[in-house]
Amino acid sequence: MSDGPLFHRNRDRHPKALTPDYKTSVVRSPQKALLSMPTTLSEEAGPVFGHDIIGAHDNDLIVNYAAAGEMAIGQRIIVHGRVLDENGRGVPNALIEVWQANAGGRYRHAKEGYIAPLDPNFGGCGRTITDDQGGYSFRTIKPGAYPWPNGVNDWRPAHIHFSVFGHSFGQRLITQMYFEGDPLIPLCPIVRTITDAEAVSQLVAPLDMNNTVPMDARAYHFDIVLRGRRSTMFENRIEGN
């Protein structure tokens, strides 16, 4: 188990809490300054997930909800990459959970109101744990864009939601992956909560023809970076990272 202070979060690259063009944030954003604290064991430790929690089809959204012999409808894709820390090291045993709309842009959720139909063979959730190099992959269909009640004509670009655990509770992160070339990306009020263009680009996955499976599924490459850990020898706790 590795302890040591986490790198301070660079909040300039994250969205601010109050982003009025994303209207729901107005009454859900803390108004007082966050209190800055040093990380303690409470933030540096974190839950441990074993590979044994992952079922055989958990990382295959094309079949993990489908009836026997059926598959979800849509453009077949593989999403793969690595979970890294800010030191550039792969993060092994990182739990990744994903959720997304179906090919028509419809979520399987009680509060979903879009007229696009459900796909009876698509649930919309998947999960995987990174290998010893931090690598991961899953198979799914490309989600559709969808409209949402914010402005009168706001559409979310196609995206996959990612929830990621590193080794520390303080590394906990939820984000979204977008697809290269989507013209809705720069129009989206949620994307635009991030004001640093380079930071936005970190969430846009490029098409990866090298890992595309001919006659089967295209590939998109998406690396995820979690907070790093100080690695100098002059801490009061000397331990490997």
Next chain:
Amino acid sequence: MQRLTHLHESPSQTAGPYVHIGCVPNFAGITDVYEADLGAAMVTDNTKGERITVTGTVFDGTGTPLRDAMMELWQADAQGLYPGRDGADPTFTGWGRTAGDAETGQWSMETVRPGPVPFTDGRMMAPHISIWLVARGINIGLQTRMYFPGDPMLGDDPWLTRIEHQNRVPTLIAQETTPGTFKFDIHLQGPDETIFFDV
């Protein structure tokens, strides 16, 4: 000059209204994919320590409960050891995940009262549960801590005593509504705004 080669943390995006599909699918009615939702149970019958229930509601700036929030709880075991560490109670996960009730927004979790854990300088911190909160309209997960009312360690706690506005510290202390049940409401805004940490 040489360049630093650090990468940058991926920027956060809101968990959105459908976080349940990915994180607690059984709760969301998608019951055929995973056997159980991760984090639904923190304890087993064999877990050592004082059994408690932690519950609460998250309120927005208008006083309306959030009915689409998801919380994660992280704490040490009854001895003050985080799961995975040498000697920690192997029957205790330390980590729980709960969504607010779709009607009332209230969440709850069965756990044990944690033991104290050390601050950076080795002084002990009062027992606490770390909480991470996400929801639609929250752009980056909010981090706070729940402490226990009447705990004799509260007064010297090295984390709490760093807080400038001591009149806000009560926002971090739960209420014991019935013996063993601790209510910890979170207010995102307003005069009772909960303290959130950049940590």
